[in-house]
Amino acid sequence: MNTKKASEIKEGDVVNFWPGFAPNQTVSRVAEIHDRKTQAELFLIEVDGKTNDGLKWPPNTQIHVIEEV
Numbered sequence: 001m002n003t004k005k006a007s008e009i010k011e012g013d014v015v016n017f018w019p020g021f022a023p024n025q026t027v028s029r030v031a032e033i034h035d036r037k038t039q040a041e042l043f044l045i046e047v048d049g050k051t052n053d054g055l056k057w058p059p060n061t062q063i064h065v066i067e068e069v
Contacts, residue, residue, distance in 0.1 A: 006057035012069035
């Protein structure tokens with residue numbers, strides 16, 4: 001299993017945010033956002049066509065990639 005930084009994830013990649021605890025999911029959208037509360041730049045990674053506020057990651061976070069586009 002490979003890993004990529006959150007800033008390197010692309011639409012179409014198949015990822016698993018929590019191996020062993022969550023299913024593999026296909027990335028449907030990636031957006032760079034600015035969090036007003038923390039003043040941090042984050043990457044919102046939308047999977048399987050759904051937005052989940054828990055899927056905002058700092059750029060250097062390592063994410064498990066099952067399959068790359």
